[in-house]
Structure formats: C-alpha cells, structure tokens
Amino acid sequence: MRTQPLKLALLGCGTVGAEVARRLATHGDELAARAGAPIELVGIAVRDPARRRVAELDPALFTGDAAELAGRPDLDIVVELIGGLEPARTLVLTAMERGSSVVTANKALLAADGPQLYEAAEKHGVDLYFEASVAGAIPLLRPLRESLAGDRIRRVLGIVNGTTNFILTRMDETGADFADALAEATALGYAEADPSADIDGHDAAAKAAILASLAFHTRITVADVYREGITAVSAADVASAQAMGSIVKLLAICELAPNEQSVGVRVHPAMIPRTHPLASVREAYNAVFVEADAAGQLMFYGRGAGGAPTASAVLGDIVAVARHRVAQGRGVGESAYAQLAVRPVGESTTQYYVHLDVTDRAGVLAQVATVFAAHGVSISTVRQDGHGAEAALVIVTHSAAESALAATVAELRSVDVVREVSSVLRVER
Amino acid sequence: MRTQPLKLALLGCGTVGAEVARRLATHGDELAARAGAPIELVGIAVRDPARRRVAELDPALFTGDAAELAGRPDLDIVVELIGGLEPARTLVLTAMERGSSVVTANKALLAADGPQLYEAAEKHGVDLYFEASVAGAIPLLRPLRESLAGDRIRRVLGIVNGTTNFILTRMDETGADFADALAEATALGYAEADPSADIDGHDAAAKAAILASLAFHTRITVADVYREGITAVSAADVASAQAMGSIVKLLAICELAPNEQSVGVRVHPAMIPRTHPLASVREAYNAVFVEADAAGQLMFYGRGAGGAPTASAVLGDIVAVARHRVAQGRGVGESAYAQLAVRPVGESTTQYYVHLDVTDRAGVLAQVATVFAAHGVSISTVRQDGHGAEAALVIVTHSAAESALAATVAELRSVDVVREVSSVLRVER
Numbered sequence: 001m002r003t004q005p006l007k008l009a010l011l012g013c014g015t016v017g018a019e020v021a022r023r024l025a026t027h028g029d030e031l032a033a034r035a036g037a038p039i040e041l042v043g044i045a046v047r048d049p050a051r052r053r054v055a056e057l058d059p060a061l062f063t064g065d066a067a068e069l070a071g072r073p074d075l076d077i078v079v080e081l082i083g084g085l086e087p088a089r090t091l092v093l094t095a096m097e098r099g100s101s102v103v104t105a106n107k108a109l110l111a112a113d114g115p116q117l118y119e120a121a122e123k124h125g126v127d128l129y130f131e132a133s134v135a136g137a138i139p140l141l142r143p144l145r146e147s148l149a150g151d152r153i154r155r156v157l158g159i160v161n162g163t164t165n166f167i168l169t170r171m172d173e174t175g176a177d178f179a180d181a182l183a184e185a186t187a188l189g190y191a192e193a194d195p196s197a198d199i200d201g202h203d204a205a206a207k208a209a210i211l212a213s214l215a216f217h218t219r220i221t222v223a224d225v226y227r228e229g230i231t232a233v234s235a236a237d238v239a240s241a242q243a244m245g246s247i248v249k250l251l252a253i254c255e256l257a258p259n260e261q262s263v264g265v266r267v268h269p270a271m272i273p274r275t276h277p278l279a280s281v282r283e284a285y286n287a288v289f290v291e292a293d294a295a296g297q298l299m300f301y302g303r304g305a306g307g308a309p310t311a312s313a314v315l316g317d318i319v320a321v322a323r324h325r326v327a328q329g330r331g332v333g334e335s336a337y338a339q340l341a342v343r344p345v346g347e348s349t350t351q352y353y354v355h356l357d358v359t360d361r362a363g364v365l366a367q368v369a370t371v372f373a374a375h376g377v378s379i380s381t382v383r384q385d386g387h388g389a390e391a392a393l394v395i396v397t398h399s400a401a402e403s404a405l406a407a408t409v410a411e412l413r414s415v416d417v418v419r420e421v422s423s424v425l426r427v428e429r
Numbered sequence: 430m431r432t433q434p435l436k437l438a439l440l441g442c443g444t445v446g447a448e449v450a451r452r453l454a455t456h457g458d459e460l461a462a463r464a465g466a467p468i469e470l471v472g473i474a475v476r477d478p479a480r481r482r483v484a485e486l487d488p489a490l491f492t493g494d495a496a497e498l499a500g501r502p503d504l505d506i507v508v509e510l511i512g513g514l515e516p517a518r519t520l521v522l523t524a525m526e527r528g529s530s531v532v533t534a535n536k537a538l539l540a541a542d543g544p545q546l547y548e549a550a551e552k553h554g555v556d557l558y559f560e561a562s563v564a565g566a567i568p569l570l571r572p573l574r575e576s577l578a579g580d581r582i583r584r585v586l587g588i589v590n591g592t593t594n595f596i597l598t599r600m601d602e603t604g605a606d607f608a609d610a611l612a613e614a615t616a617l618g619y620a621e622a623d624p625s626a627d628i629d630g631h632d633a634a635a636k637a638a639i640l641a642s643l644a645f646h647t648r649i650t651v652a653d654v655y656r657e658g659i660t661a662v663s664a665a666d667v668a669s670a671q672a673m674g675s676i677v678k679l680l681a682i683c684e685l686a687p688n689e690q691s692v693g694v695r696v697h698p699a700m701i702p703r704t705h706p707l708a709s710v711r712e713a714y715n716a717v718f719v720e721a722d723a724a725g726q727l728m729f730y731g732r733g734a735g736g737a738p739t740a741s742a743v744l745g746d747i748v749a750v751a752r753h754r755v756a757q758g759r760g761v762g763e764s765a766y767a768q769l770a771v772r773p774v775g776e777s778t779t780q781y782y783v784h785l786d787v788t789d790r791a792g793v794l795a796q797v798a799t800v801f802a803a804h805g806v807s808i809s810t811v812r813q814d815g816h817g818a819e820a821a822l823v824i825v826t827h828s829a830a831e832s833a834l835a836a837t838v839a840e841l842r843s844v845d846v847v848r849e850v851s852s853v854l855r856v857e858r
Contacts, residue, residue, distance in 0.1 A: 031579060033646070034646070138727060139577065142571060142572065143568030148741065149463045150740075150744020150747060151741040152459075217463070294738060295565075296738050298567060298729075299729075301728040308724075309724050311723055312723035312724040316577055316579045317579075338462075
C-alpha cells in the first residue's frame with residue numbers, strides 16, 4: 001500500500017457529488033485498501049461556496065473557482081459532475097492536459113464531444129472513465145470495452161431511460177394513455193417538470209452514442225443517432241402489442257450492418273415479444289442486451305438513475321483510475337480503430353407494425369397488399385378488425401428497409417380506401 | 430501502436446483452447462488494434478503434439494513439454510486451459526514467477542488455491558485474470574472487482590451451473606422427476622456421463638468460492654462453502670413451489686452477515702418467487718444477481734458454458750492483460766484486505782419450506798407447531814393437505830437460523846404424529 005495519498009478534486013456537488021464526497025469521507029479506509037493508496041479530497045468546486053453542502057466535510061474545501069481547481073498541476077483525479085457541455089468540456093480538457101485522470105457521469109458531453117475527449121486522454125496518457133454516464137450503476141461500459149474486447153458485438157439493445165420505461169410500464173399495466181401515464185410519472189418524481197429530454201428520446205440518444213462508440217470501436221456522436229420519442233405511442237398501440245404477445249419499449253439500438261462495414265444507431269419505441277429478457281424490465285429499471293459472436297446473448301440489468309446508484313458507478317471508476325495511478329499505468333481506453341461508417345436510418349431493416357383505419361368494403365385488403373408489394377415490403381400477418389367506421393387493418397411486415405416502409409406508408413396515405421395510417425411501430429426480435 | 434509483439438503461450442488445446450488459438454490466428458489485426466500491440470502465439474502445449482489440432486496453425490507450434498513452455502522467460506502472457514489442480518497449479522506459478530501474466534478458466538484451481546495464486550501475482554507484479562472461470566462469457570468478475578469497487582456488496586445470488594438449471598427447468602415445465610430430467614439432460618449433451626460434479630453442486634461451489642472472494646475482499650476457498658446438490662429435489666417439491674408462486678433453483682449464495690464481520694457461502698436448491706429476476710433464467714443459461722448498498726439490485730445474464738462463450742471471456746482477458754503489458758502496468762488485482770471470517774452454515778438465516786407426512790387426526794398441527802416454537806422457529810404459513818394416508822402439513826417458516834431449523838427437524842422426526850419429514854427446502858427472497 002502506497003502511503004502518499006492520491007489527490008482528487010470534485011467539480012459539482014449536487015445529489016451525486018454530495019454522495020461521492022460523503023463516501024470518500026466516511027469510507028476512506030475501505031476505498032484506500034481497494035485503490036492501493038489513500039484518496040484525499042482536496043477541493044470541491046460549487047457555484048456558491050458559502051453554502052456548505054456536506055456535513056462531514058471541512059467547509060474550507062469548497063471553492064467557487066472550478067477552473068483554478070481543475071487546473072491544479074498536483075491532482076491525480078478530477079471528478080466532473082457539473083453536467084452539460086460548458087464549462088464541463090473546458091474543465092475536463094484542462095484537467096487532462098495537466099495530467100489528471102478524469103471520471104465523469106456527463107453523458108451529454110461524451111455524446112457530443114467524445115472523440116475529442118478520448119483523443120485528449122490518449123495524448124496526455126491519462127484515464128477517462130464514465131461508467132455512470134449510461135445506465136447508472138449497471139456495470140456496462142467496462143464489460144463492453146474490456147470483457148468483450150476479444151469478441152465481435154453484433155447488436156446492442158438497451159432500455160436506458162427510466163422515465164420513459166416507467167411511463168410505458170404504466171401504459172402496459174393500466175391501459176392509461178400517454179398523457180395520464182406522464183402525469184403520474186411527474187407526480188411521483190420520475191419525470192422532470194420539462195420532460196422533453198426523456199420523452200423525446202434525447203437522453204436515450206446520448207447514451208446510444210456512447211454505447212455504440214464502445215461496442216463498435218467507432219467514434220459516434222449524438223448527431224449520428226436517429227431518434228424518435230414516445231409521445232406518439234397510444235393506448236391502442238399498447239393494447240395491440242399485448243394482443244400480439246408483445247410489449248412496447250423505448251429502445252436504443254446499435255447494430256453492425258450485415259456487411260460489417262457500417263453501424264446503425266437509432267432510438268425509438270418498438271414492440272418486443274414478452275418472452276424477450278428485456279420485456280420483463282419494468283418501472284424505472286434499465287437493462288442492456290448484447291449479442292456477440294462468441295459470447296452469445298448477454299443482459300445487464302439494474303437501476304438506471306438515482307443519486308446512490310450513480311455515485312456507486314462514479315466511485316467504482318475512481319477506484320479503478322486510482323489503482324492505475326498507483327501502478328503508474330492506464331486502463332483500457334477507447335479505441336476507434338474500426339472507423340466504421342454510420343448507416344443512414346433508411347438502410348436499416350426491421351419488422352413493422354402498421355395500423356390502418358380503412359373503409360369497410362370488399363377488396364380493401366387486396367388494394368393495401370398491392371401497395372406493400374409494390375415497394376418490396378412483404379407482409380407477415382394481417383388482422384382485420386372492427387366494422388363500419390371502426391374498420392381497421394393491423395399489419396405486421398417481414399423485415400424490410402426503413403426507406404421501403406416509409407415509401408409504402410406515404411403511398412398508403414394517398415389510397416382512397418385508407419382513411420388514416422394511425423400507427424407505425426417497429427417490431428424487434 | 431507498439432510494433433514489437435507480445436508473446437503468448439497456450440497450455441491446453443481442447444474445445445476452448447482451439448477456439449482461442451483460431452481467433453488469435455484469424456482475428457490478429459483486430460485483437461492487435463484492441464490490445465495496442467500484436468499478440469504472437471509462440472507455443473501450444475498439448476498431451477500429444479503429433480496430433481495437429483487447429484487447421485489454421487503451424488504444427489511446429491505444438492509441444493508436449495508444458496513445463497518448458499510455461500517457464501520460457503520471454504513470454505508476456507500464459508493462457509492456462511488444461512484444467513484441474515496439477516500440473517496446472519505448478520505451471521501457472523512457474524509462469525508468474527518468470528514474469529508472465531496469466532489468463533485461466535480453471536475454476537477448480539482458483540477455488541482450491543486462489544489465495545496462493547493471488548499472492549504470487551501480487552509478488553511478481555503480473556496480472557492473473559480468470560473471467561471465464563465463472564458464468565462463461567458473462568462479464569461478471571470484472572464488474573465485481575472493478576465497477577463495484579467503491580460500493581459495498583451485501584449479497585450475491587447466482588445460478589452458475591447450466592446442467593442443474595436445465596434439469597430444474599425441465600422439472601418445472603413438464604413435472605418430470607429428477608431421474609427423468611437428468612436422463613434428458615444427458616441425452617441432449619447438457620450433462621456428463623458422470624454428472625456428479627454438476628448435480629452434487631461441486632461445480633457451483635467452486636464458482637461460489639471465487640465469487641465470494643471477489644465480492645467480499647476475503648480469501649475463500651471451496652472448503653469454506655456449504656454444499657447440497659439437487660438429487661433430493663422431487664417432483665412434489667417442484668409442484669409445491671409452483672403452488673406457492675415460486676420455482677426451485679440451485680443457488681450459489683454469498684452473503685455478508687448483518688454485523689458485517691463474517692461471510693456465509695452456500696450452495697443448495699432453494700425456492701425463489703417467480704417474480705424474482707432469477708426465476709426467468711431458464712434452460713442452461715446462467716445469471717448472477719447482486720445486491721449492493723449504493724448500486725441496489727443488479728443482474729448479469731448470459732450463457733454459462735460452451736466453447737465459444739468461454740473463449741470470448743478468455744480473449745477479453747487476453748486483450749486486457751495485453752493492454753496492461755503495453756502500458757507497463759497491472760490491472761486491478763484481487764484484494765483480501767477485509768479478511769472476514771467464514772460464518773458456519775448453522776448461523777446463516779433464511780426461510781424454510783418443510784413438508785411433513787402426518788397422521789390424519791385432530792391436534793396434529795398443535796403438536797407440530799409446539800415443536801417449531803420450542804426451537805424459536807416462527808411459522809409464516811401452514812397448509813393442511815390430503816386425508817388419511819395422504820395427510821400432510823406444508824409449512825413455510827419466517828427467517829430462522831439454520832441450526833434452529835435443523836434441531837426442529839430432528840425433533841419432528843421423533844414426534845409420533847409425524848410419519849415422515851419428506852422435504853426441507855430453503856426459501857430465498
């Protein structure tokens with residue numbers, strides 16, 4: 001055990017930061033034993049240093065000057081928990097330039113500027129760890145970049161946003177429509193006052209970019225991610241999914257194209273069979289399902305958010321980074337050697353569920369089927385529902401390209417027997 | 430990228446070894462990019478070098494002298510896939526002494542002599558990685574020793590033996606008794622001709638020792654593990670579990686005692702509620718459920734055995750160890766700083782299911798309840814089943830110490846209204 005402590009600075013002291021600071025203070029001996037050296041918290045940057053945040057900590061540790069703290073040349077580890085793009089980006093880059101390893105939970109920053117940050121870590125020979133940025137405490141990023149490093153990942157399917165999973169679980173359990181389920185999520189504290197980051201899929205898209213970068217050794221940013229939220233998912237869609245033995249989930253999907261030359265990354269609601277391991281992930285839990293050549297199917301399950309789980313992930317990274325400092329080495333960093341192209345969403349293939357409100361007369365199915373056939377989209381199952389003004393066709397296709405399906409739907413809208421294309425949902429297996 | 434290759438020797442070339450050798454040969458560029466240096470396979474020790482095993486490999490690589498190969502001073506990595514205690518132990522110790530890092534899938538060796546091996550790795554400043562030894566390709570050991578390093582693990586519950594999980598799944602699905610389900614597993618290749626290592630729980634006990642060592646930073650060997658197999662699980666037990674909304678699984682349970690001063694490690698069949706995430710782990714799949722203070726509940730799921738999944742785990746370790754060599758560092762090793770005591774199984778507490786064949790007459794329940802009460806075992810539920818010669822009492826207790834339950838059962842056997850204690854199973858929540 002090294003006796004000279006490693007110096008750690010904390011940027012930001014909200015829920016997660018306060019929990020990290022508290023555990024550093026109260027579990028010091030245990031963390032030192034695991035890290036191989038004592039870890040000394042030398043400063044905490046907050047907006048208002050006069051407001052003392054953590055009872056166990058010396059008020060003198062708090063400073064309002066984050067730039068000065070992050071730039072100290074004697075630091076070993078900087079933990080960035082401010083969030084957002086600036087000043088977090090500048091602080092993290094400064095810290096790495098001065099030789100500090102960095103631990104962060106900042107998914108927005110990684111999803112936007114990951115490539116620049118990974119390069120800076122490589123250039124300055126420091127660690128950049130960010131387990132907490134995706135799926136909270138679930139140890140996921142380290143397996144992706146280390147344990148599966150000798151394997152080839154084909155596909156990653158993730159439920160990575162707890163708010164939307166809570167809403168979709170409620171819709172599935174109670175038959176509620178989206179607005180009521182959102183109201184319940186807000187009342188229970190699962191959704192923010194402005195829920196857009198969650199329900200429009202922005203949060204999931206940032207996590208998808210991080211997952212895809214690690215899984216495919218390719219630098220992918222959030223700008224490369226196709227995104228649809230869950231606001232258009234109706235109670236009728238959820239009921240249809242149930243009738244088909246399926247459930248609607250907001251999925252982050254990262255997949256290698258069959259020719260292995262490109263990667264598709266998309267976030268959207270999709271139906272999955274109830275027998276799929278992801279189907280049983282309920283409430284605000286997260287899970288990520290991985291398909292790899294040799295390893296086969298894997299799933300990682302746990303709490304995706306919350307102060308304590310996120311702090312657990314940050315502390316795990318702190319211990320790992322600290323051990324590397326003690327051993328004067330680095331961990332397994334990112335790699336972007338594969339440099340695969342990003343496949344446009346139009347080229348991605350999956351199955352589709354299409355709900356059409358139609359005129360109730362003979363020959364409707366033939367007309368509709370002709371449109372699907374004209375675009376090369378093969379139909380797997382059809383159900384004719386209702387009568388009169390309620391008449392509907394519920395169609396599930398075989399696998400088809402997104403662009404072919406889009407062209408099919410566009411043409412269906414101009415077919416006179418189709419009153420409305422009331423729903424289109426992807427179906428993943 | 431370093432151009433000088435890292436030198437790797439392979440000891441053993443069975444199913445897993447051949448797959449590892451093949452991937453090293455065919456995926457060399459990809460592995461080199463991930464590792465930061467080319468990895469050169471310099472030798473393969475096999476019993477009969479004249480028998481050329483891998484079409485892609487130069488026959489000159491094969492040698493019959495494992496000791497000479499493992500002792501080469503120019504090696505960076507030795508991969509031990511021979512299995513068993515000797516000569517594997519001597520070869521691994523020799524390799525580390527000569528400065529090689531070691532990757533192994535040898536659960537028997539780690540479970541028996543882990544402490545000695547971890548110390549040797551520490552002493553010689555090399556890595557000892559063994560992800561493949563527990564739960565095949567599921568990235569599990571690395572999260573335990575790294576990602577959760579800043580957290581405190583309370584309990585690990587694992588389904589870590591595919592053969593027994595297959596048998597118990599069949600018994601649950603078809604109502605088959607143990608002998609018929611075992612025969613099916615044997616016919617399908619899930620069970621060995623001599624199934625004792627699986628069905629008597631030896632394999633699961635070895636894995637439990639490895640899991641407990643990592644989870645609790647305490648050196649635990651297989652000799653410390655309490656073990657019961659599944660041969661006594663009857664079709665009636667499985668049916669009773671179903672009636673209670675539960676399922677019988679062979680669990681490896683590693684738990685911190687409430688006073689945090691000792692660790693209990695036990696392997697035995699147990700009933701768990703069907704709503705528990707582990708209940709849906711079917712066939713030969715494996716999963717490990719972890720409860721930690723900050724992270725909360727986590728589950729890792731995937732294939733527990735097979736050549737390709739195991740090779741995936743071995744290759745992941747090879748890449749990690751190779752990166753550490755390139756960076757001239759070491760990974761996070763084992764730590765035994767906690768040095769907790771092993772709690773005798775008699776002190777462990779859980780709930781119990783007790784099935785009693787009884788005489789069909791008034792007052793039986795009162796007599797039986799008196800025996801439970803005398804030993805301080807509180808009853809949660811009782812069901813009186815059948816009449817005449819079929820009369821039975823099905824009792825589920827509240828949490829009680831194993832020793833108290835054992836004393837209760839011993840006394841029940843001498844109560845005249847109790848014809849037989851036909852089944853006792855633990856119930857885990």
